[in-house]
Amino acid sequence: MNLSQFLLILGARKKLVFFTLLLTVLAALTVSLLLPKSYKATSTLLLNYKGVDPLTGVTMPGQLLPGYMATQIDIASSKKVALQVVDQLKLASSPAVVAQFNSATEGRGSVRDWLADLLLRKLEIVPARESSVVDISFKGSDPQFVAAVANAFAEEYQKVSIQLKVEPMKKASVYFDEQTKALRDNVEKAQSRLSKYQQEHGIVSVDNRLDVESNRLNDLSAQLVGAQGQLMEAQSRQRMAQGSSGESPDVASNALIQNLKVGLGNAEAKLSEIAQRLDRNHPQYQSAKAEVDKMRRDLDEQIRVASRSVGNNAQIFQQREASVRAALLEQKNKVLELNRTRDEMGVLAKDVESAQRAFDSASQRFSQTKIEGQSEQSDIAVLNPAVAPIEPDGPKVVRNVLLSLFLGVFLGVGLAFMVELLNRRVRSENDLREALQIPVFGVVDWAPKRHGNARLNALLPRRLRLN
Structure with missing residues (x-):
């Protein structure tokens, strides 16, 4: 079917289209005039778009998500809020409402649930575009009642929002309270183990004691080096004194030996002089020779004594070196023991620190959740409360008439085509060509x-x- 055929059919059935349009408009006008007047009250709410908790000042990422506004609308239109509105307005206690409920449901179910469903059917929640403003509207036949219901929905929505935020915090505060007690016990046990370990090992300050013992170990190490040097020097002097005592500087520097050598030299000179004048058997010669022999024996004896003194000095240095070495070894073991003690004590101290840190974190979180659980602050504020409307919201006669015009035209055209299909006629040469x-x-x-x-x-x- 082309456009010319369509226009020919409409021209032929124009009376039918006109009467259908007229009946539709009259019916819509009659119904609009006969319908009871309905009123609409709107309460405007402002949601905290910044996403900041008013109590703690912490940014709440949940309010920054795209689905936050849709979630709030679902909460405001939930049955829980509607039930609280029924309780607040005491609608379920009205005898007329109870009688209407028994008549409508034959006593099945609950009056509160039935009223909540009726309120939700007439409730309309519309968020503003690109803002955090939400309109809660309610329609009804009584202006005062619709305003009261709209304000009640806004108020109960605030309460439910606070309740949904506070109840998890209360449960979390109970959990953190239990955890805080357990962590406090862990801190006390770790501190008790550390104190017991300090008492058993007599530790007041392990760091200061370790510094003292380390300094002592360094001093002993220096003393050992010095003792080893003195011992090596003493052993060299001992070997020289035992090998060639006359060339030993320790023996040569002995004052008594030097005096004996001087006396021996004088005695030998005297003996040489007497030997030139007297015979060996002369008493003076014998006396001088005896004196030389005696002084030589004394000199040898003093040299041996000096050599033994050098050897004794070397033994003394050797004993000193051995004692210093033993003291150094003992001090080293003591420092190692202190290091081991410090490591063990460090582990215990770290256990105490870790337990204390966990306790502090849990305690801080417990305090915050406890405060948040007791908070009645809401991030929702009533911007414009609902007032009783003066003008009715419906029925809208002009809108209904305009809609009936479009509907009447559509029905008239449809009815014209239906009648044309039931009684098909030739209205143009194209119809004849297609039919024959x-x-x-x-x-x-x-x-x-x-x-x-x-x-x-x-x-x-x-x-x-x-x-």
């Missing part, structure tokens, strides 16, 4: 002319068009 499946050779226009003989004009064709 034969070519059309000509079209005769039988419309009469407006002048001359009317009867003759009616019998004659006005125009003949050949294909």
Whole structure:
């Protein structure tokens, strides 16, 4: 079907379309005038768009998510809020409402649930575009009642929002309270183990004691090096004194030996002089020789004594070196023991520190959750409370009439096509061609002319068009 056929059908059925449109408009106008008036009250709420908790000042990422506004709308239109509105307005206690409930449901179910469902059907929640403002609207026949219900929904929505935020905090505070007690016990046990270990090992300050013992170990190390040097020098002097005592500087520097050498030299000189004058058997020669022999024996004895003194000095240095070495070894073991003690004490101290840190963190979190659990602050504020409307919101006669115009035209056109399909007629040459499946050779226009003989004009064709 082309456009010309469509227009021909509408032209042929224009009366049907007109009457259908007229009936539709009259019906819509009649219904709009007969319907009872309805009123609409709106309460405007402002949600905290900054996403900052008013109590702690912490940014709440949940309010920054795209689904936050949709979630809040679902909460405001939830049955929990509706039930609290029923309780606040005491609707379930009205005898008329109870009678209406028994008549509608035959006593099945609960009056509160039935009223909540009725309120939700007439509730409308619309968020503003690109802002955090939400309109809570309620429709009804009583202006005062719709305003009270809209304000009640806004108020109960605030309470439910606070309750949903506070209840998890209360449960969390109970959990953190239990954890804080357990962590406090862990801190006390770790501190007790550390104190017991310090008492058993007599530790007051392990760091200061370790510094003292380390300094002592360094001093002993220096003393050992010095003792080893003195021992090596003493052993060298001992070997020299035992090998060639006359060349030993320790023996040569002995004052008594030097005096004996001087005396021996004088005695030998005297003996040499007497030997030039007297015979060996002379008493003076014998006396001088005896004196030389005695002084030589004394010199040898003193040299041996000096050599033994050098050897004794070397033994003394050796004993000192051995004692210093033993003291150094003992001090080293003591320092190692202190290091081990410090490591063990460090582990215990770290256990105490870790337990204390966990306790402090849990205690801080417990304090915060406890405060948040007791908070009644809400991030939702009433921007404009609902007031009783003066003008009715419906029925809207003009809108209904305009809608009925479109609906009447649509129904008229549809009815015209339905009637045309039930009683199909040839209205153009295309209809004839499609119906008979034969070519059309000509079209005769039988419309009469407006002048001359009317009867003759009616019998004659006005125009003949050949294909």
